[in-house]
Amino acid sequence: MARKNAKAPHPQVAVGLEAGPFHERIAALNSQYGWMDWMGFASPSVLDNVEFEYFAIRNQSTLFDISPMCKYAIEGADAEAVVNRLVTRDIRKLKPGRVAYVIWCDEDGNVIDDGTVFRLAEDRFRLCCQEPQLAWLEDVAWGFDATIRDVSREMAALALQGPTSAALLRALAVKEMEQLKPFDFAAVRIGRKVVELSRTGFTGDLGYELWMKPQDAVAVWDDLVGAGGQQGLRVIGYQAVEMARIEAGFLLPKTDFLSSRTALRTDRPSTPFELGLERMIAFDKPHFNGRRALLRLAGSTPRRRLVQMEVGKDKPAANALVYHRKKKEVGMVTSALWSPTCKQNIAYAWLDAPYGETESGDLWVEIYLQKEIRWQRRMERCRIAEKPFFVHQRRSATPPGDY
Amino acid sequence: MELPKFGLQVIPYESGATFDSKDGYFAYFSDHDALRRELMRHSPKDADNYEQYARSVMRQCKFIKPLLMRTAPDPVRLRPRDVSELAYILKRFHGLGPREMAETIRFWTMSIAEYLDQYFETSIIKAHLAGSGIIGTGLGPYSPGTAYVLLHHYMGEVDGAIGAWGFARGGMGSISKALARSFEASGGEIRTDSGVDRFAIRNGKVRGIVLENGDEYEARTVVSGMDVRRTFIDHTDERELPSDFLKAVRRYRFRGSSGKLNIALDGMPTFSGAPKDARFLKGDLHFLDDMEEIERAYDDWKAGRWSVSPYVDFLIPTQIDPTMAPPGKHYATVFVQYAPYELAEGQWDDANREAFAETVISKIARHSPDFRKLIVHKEVRSPLDIERETGLTEGNIFQGELTFDQLLFNRPVPGYAQYRSPVRGLYMCGSSTHPGGGVMGAPGANAAREILADLGHKFDLGAAA
Numbered sequence: 001m002a003r004k005n006a007k008a009p010h011p012q013v014a015v016g017l018e019a020g021p022f023h024e025r026i027a028a029l030n031s032q033y034g035w036m037d038w039m040g041f042a043s044p045s046v047l048d049n050v051e052f053e054y055f056a057i058r059n060q061s062t063l064f065d066i067s068p069m070c071k072y073a074i075e076g077a078d079a080e081a082v083v084n085r086l087v088t089r090d091i092r093k094l095k096p097g098r099v100a101y102v103i104w105c106d107e108d109g110n111v112i113d114d115g116t117v118f119r120l121a122e123d124r125f126r127l128c129c130q131e132p133q134l135a136w137l138e139d140v141a142w143g144f145d146a147t148i149r150d151v152s153r154e155m156a157a158l159a160l161q162g163p164t165s166a167a168l169l170r171a172l173a174v175k176e177m178e179q180l181k182p183f184d185f186a187a188v189r190i191g192r193k194v195v196e197l198s199r200t201g202f203t204g205d206l207g208y209e210l211w212m213k214p215q216d217a218v219a220v221w222d223d224l225v226g227a228g229g230q231q232g233l234r235v236i237g238y239q240a241v242e243m244a245r246i247e248a249g250f251l252l253p254k255t256d257f258l259s260s261r262t263a264l265r266t267d268r269p270s271t272p273f274e275l276g277l278e279r280m281i282a283f284d285k286p287h288f289n290g291r292r293a294l295l296r297l298a299g300s301t302p303r304r305r306l307v308q309m310e311v312g313k314d315k316p317a318a319n320a321l322v323y324h325r326k327k328k329e330v331g332m333v334t335s336a337l338w339s340p341t342c343k344q345n346i347a348y349a350w351l352d353a354p355y356g357e358t359e360s361g362d363l364w365v366e367i368y369l370q371k372e373i374r375w376q377r378r379m380e381r382c383r384i385a386e387k388p389f390f391v392h393q394r395r396s397a398t399p400p401g402d403y
Numbered sequence: 404m405e406l407p408k409f410g411l412q413v414i415p416y417e418s419g420a421t422f423d424s425k426d427g428y429f430a431y432f433s434d435h436d437a438l439r440r441e442l443m444r445h446s447p448k449d450a451d452n453y454e455q456y457a458r459s460v461m462r463q464c465k466f467i468k469p470l471l472m473r474t475a476p477d478p479v480r481l482r483p484r485d486v487s488e489l490a491y492i493l494k495r496f497h498g499l500g501p502r503e504m505a506e507t508i509r510f511w512t513m514s515i516a517e518y519l520d521q522y523f524e525t526s527i528i529k530a531h532l533a534g535s536g537i538i539g540t541g542l543g544p545y546s547p548g549t550a551y552v553l554l555h556h557y558m559g560e561v562d563g564a565i566g567a568w569g570f571a572r573g574g575m576g577s578i579s580k581a582l583a584r585s586f587e588a589s590g591g592e593i594r595t596d597s598g599v600d601r602f603a604i605r606n607g608k609v610r611g612i613v614l615e616n617g618d619e620y621e622a623r624t625v626v627s628g629m630d631v632r633r634t635f636i637d638h639t640d641e642r643e644l645p646s647d648f649l650k651a652v653r654r655y656r657f658r659g660s661s662g663k664l665n666i667a668l669d670g671m672p673t674f675s676g677a678p679k680d681a682r683f684l685k686g687d688l689h690f691l692d693d694m695e696e697i698e699r700a701y702d703d704w705k706a707g708r709w710s711v712s713p714y715v716d717f718l719i720p721t722q723i724d725p726t727m728a729p730p731g732k733h734y735a736t737v738f739v740q741y742a743p744y745e746l747a748e749g750q751w752d753d754a755n756r757e758a759f760a761e762t763v764i765s766k767i768a769r770h771s772p773d774f775r776k777l778i779v780h781k782e783v784r785s786p787l788d789i790e791r792e793t794g795l796t797e798g799n800i801f802q803g804e805l806t807f808d809q810l811l812f813n814r815p816v817p818g819y820a821q822y823r824s825p826v827r828g829l830y831m832c833g834s835s836t837h838p839g840g841g842v843m844g845a846p847g848a849n850a851a852r853e854i855l856a857d858l859g860h861k862f863d864l865g866a867a868a
Contacts, residue, residue: 013440040436135451
């Protein structure tokens, strides 16, 4: 029987990694051919040398493609109520043109994800996060006068981070940048393209993020790279970003904690108290997801806690177990780094209660070192650190300096 | 058993697809990014919810999987080992936490259609996934209990073990061949070409077997891989068995529901709904609009007819394993559901077999314009043919329905779920026993452990895996 419907079949979706909006430019610079999978996009792990890329974050300025992030538009008369029900902070205090770092929980008080909320207008928000959330957001918005839209592929984004990043924008005559305080954002012009510029980042230093239409991506990239020579602008891969984010005290989902929406084992998710994020909970606002469980948890000691630690000597304590008095296993390291800027050996670790609470002395990490094939085991003393290891005052100085 | 050493080669499963009647399709990929893109193409919400669905199935698999490789406890006898096994199951159940405990009960009792409705909005996605809930059973997608059947099919994928779901190079027979070679290498001897006439029993003890050709073998331990009905109704003297046991065996349900077509093809057929060079054509193909269509197919079966629009699991394995056909030629294996064991009108004769095949071929030909003219030869198997040819009662591919009433300590019958029978020395090791059918070898491994224990060999629980 001949078919009348002669519509061509939909092409098969790509198998493996996909090229993002800046791919052509990044691929040309990727002399290491180092790629990793970020939400199905080919994201550079290292382009030529991870040390150069890291030092560019701390001393010059850097470009990193953050387009694969998940982005959701939450719009409508009840948009504020929806976001306020979603996150633990009081979003009513967030003014248009401002960004907030937020976390959100399930009804057991376990963290689903963290991210940033942009308030574009009274009734328009944008949520940026690591993991897909559409189904959860629609569940949260059920019954409200608000629409949720996945706009991940409608926006390309770049992180421009480093001490000379403001100088670079100044060179491109981006005047609005002068007034931009941390967590502010504004529409600006880069060359002939309109870009949303936010003073946000993950490095603990001066830095910006630029949000644009995918079709403008290459033009904006070329303008930034063209103007960036004087400021030592360098395109970087994820490995360098990872070093900076550990120094700056930012947690990474799937590494430092697991989303309660994706954890397979029911004891793996964690609460804001366990993550040390209790300051992010506004109990004085109306009902939000997890409020009742969090109120109950507020009165008890967390069963474990994610802490920042300073480790002895200079070998990173990656994948290490933590011991009390070198004997009793009390926790494990999730992220570790020898910080070239702080000259400190740093780590994040989960410690089971009461360690990290009332018991914080005599803690050791067991580090395995490979020296030319042969493994060595080393017990190294560690102590809990209270603050992020690297936050520079120029991060918040307004107007930003030239450096 | 070192099966790879004895010739088993497994090609991992990569993808498959369902075509709808408007030449649209949904393709499933084992590549996570590709699957997400494909789900997004149909519904961003479904793409998101797929992760939740996969996690839920994975959690249930993790809960149930350890139970498969253990002998089910007998809740009536309550010997110490039964008590500790029951406690083990309860502890695992409790370990799921309150939310998952509720989810588990729902999962074990729900229909696959209702279960999928919780997660997905796109008809073709649900239709594609629902197949695993009904394959091999006399149930429809809206029948309670089919969510568990899905689990049974997914078990091979637990922990993302690569190759757990795959194609045996040379066809499924190569698994049997590798098993046989492994057995012989351990000193075993295999006799074929004659069926079993009866188990020789004296004073409640097995003494050996008598073959149809008259040969007799003496043995104090006899293990039957036949299903429970053939073993005890067809080949055991009923006077040697308790009446209530026989009654329980008689009421054990088989209900064959599927037929099979093996089709030799002159070349690779094309599919009007598939883009050029689609990789998913190498996998399992289905032709469905929605779950309703499967339910309607089930309605036909209940009335004693084969489905007018059957559920088809279509595969051309010669694309990934060219050893199965001459160069340039292909071979299609077509699993067809539903087909009844007994027809309401007429018999499974050549005319009806041909009409059944025509129903299936015309369904495939609606999606593949050149399929019909590429057919060189075909074999058609009704459930009755499957019974005659393979000895699977009523043609049920699992040696009995995988419904909750026939699982765990009720499989095959209450009181005899630990591979022993009322006849001392006569054991069961087929898919009629816990945990049921599939190509996983679990009933055999569990049975072997019990037999060795009876013979005085110490064996760790679970170590036989």
